Amino acid sequence: MSDPVGEISVVVASPVGPLELVAVAGALRTIRFDAPADRVVAEVPDDLAAPLARTARQLAEYFAGTRRVFDLPLAPVGTDFRRRVWDVLATVPWGTTTTYGEIASRLGLPPGASRAVGAANGANPLPVVLPCHRVVGSDGTLTGYAGGLGRKATLLRLEHVATEADQTALF
Template sequence: MSSHHIIDSPLGDMLLRADGGALTGVFFAGQKYYPGLARPTPVSAMPAADARVLEQAAMELGAYFDGALHGFSVPFRLVGSAFQQRIWQALCDIEFGETSTYGQLGAGLGLPPSHSRAVGGAVGRNPLSIIVPCHRVLGASGDLTGYAGGVDRKRALLTLEGVLYPGQLQATALGQAALALD
């Protein structure tokens, strides 16, 4: 039986889920694939191992949002198909402040370009938002594309990590050009 805890974040409430002493879910409120029936578990009713992992996850996410943490050490377990697990493990290799595209992610796993839609589907079903950094995957042209937590959250997470993506670069260039005209 899973334990659930809700935390506040700068991007809205987040549901954390643990089972067997491992983090198994991090979801933004309202996100696609949010486990709708999940309710917060009183700490007194949680197994001690779940309470510890949920506390660690909350602390690490807080430090991440404060800009003080670039990698997570909270123990987690990914539950999904073998294909999804391959994709999610590859996401873990995208470093803080770096990005990849769906095509690059698939190519890195030896998948043909025709699999990019399947790669995108697996990325979108990542149950551990932020911890497994699916927000670091961009469209083929470098554009912000779908994110189960919403594109505005994806933009905020990439901005927090100091990532400049093509749409942001264009806006920056336009802003600099406007300043030069003043």
């Protein structure tokens, strides 16, 4: 499917629900949760669009547990500040977490900038690929996620990161 601004999209199945992948000019622009299930394709043909087919393959590998780092051309749209936050997100390793405060510190921002980092994290147009699910509260609890905390917990479990729900289930 394409639209007037040259975007092309496809919907793929995933363990966190149907994902709409959107590309423009040969690069991945957006991943949207809650895409219409009736639009899911079984396979993304290479001729549809190389970035979409490549993204679909890499996401399938990630969800299968065989991919830990994405290697895709990206074209997210956002302010300079948001893009700086997303650049830091891209460096958070698989199977680990960080906090909003740690990201603020890495950007050289004052301690009170955690909320601004959280807002930029929440505006991330490329969830999973830019792993905003790996950002937790300063006390280690799961906090805000545009896709919902259930999805965040699922993604962290896929990466073998214990969530607070997993911790309380032990008692």
